[in-house]
Amino acid sequence: MKLRALLFDLDGTLADTDRLHEQAWLEGLSRYGIQGDHHFYQTQISGGLNPEIVQRLLPQLSEAEGQRFIEQKEARFRELATTVQPLPGLRVLWNWAGERGLGRALVSNAPRGNALYLLERLGLVFDHIVLSEDLPAGKPDPLPYRMALQHLNLAPQEALAFEDSPSGVRSAVGAGLPTVALTTGHPPEALAQAGAFLCIPDYTDPRLWDWLRALG
Known part of the structure; x- marks a missing residue:
């Protein structure tokens, strides 16, 4: 891949x-x-x-x-949420993706007001933003992730999804995406059962970087 x-x-x-x-x-x-x-x-x-x-x-x-x-x-x-901060390691991953010319899309059930508020606080600018409120169905339906792939003109195997809830994992996996789950709100067992192939506490986890390096 x-x-x-x-x-x-x-x-x-x-x-x-x-x-x-x-x-x-x-x-x-x-x-x-x-x-x-x-x-x-x-x-x-x-x-x-x-x-x-x-x-x-x-x-x-x-x-x-x-x-x-x-x-x-x-x-x-x-x-x-006035003092919200990105998860540890996110900036490193964000810059790593930018240096390699990888596309970056946000796929969320969040209301638009919240999404824009948090992205401004975090200082992140995505290539595409897909919000469930703009679609006929939201997560756990695969449609939001399918729309993101369509915007990026990519096949599922060309992208990697990051999620934190079982419903979000089911949405991404249902669209055919390999999915990494953050254990910020749910136990790894529930996330793995939903289909995540890797469960990590944050983006500093060496298992994530081992997997990314293995892709070459």
């Missing part, structure tokens, strides 16, 4: 933001009497699409009320 592009999820993959999303979600849900914890967040929220989550957890809300809940939750997240 000749590697020609890197495809990244956003939250939990470029930066360890899952704990901030968890706090914002659980604060919002507590106002409706739902007292969640970390396990609840992992199993009921992480990696999902906002409208689907709200419809499932707060079915009593009208569409307009649900949208207001989402907007308030995301505003709270941005308040919490």
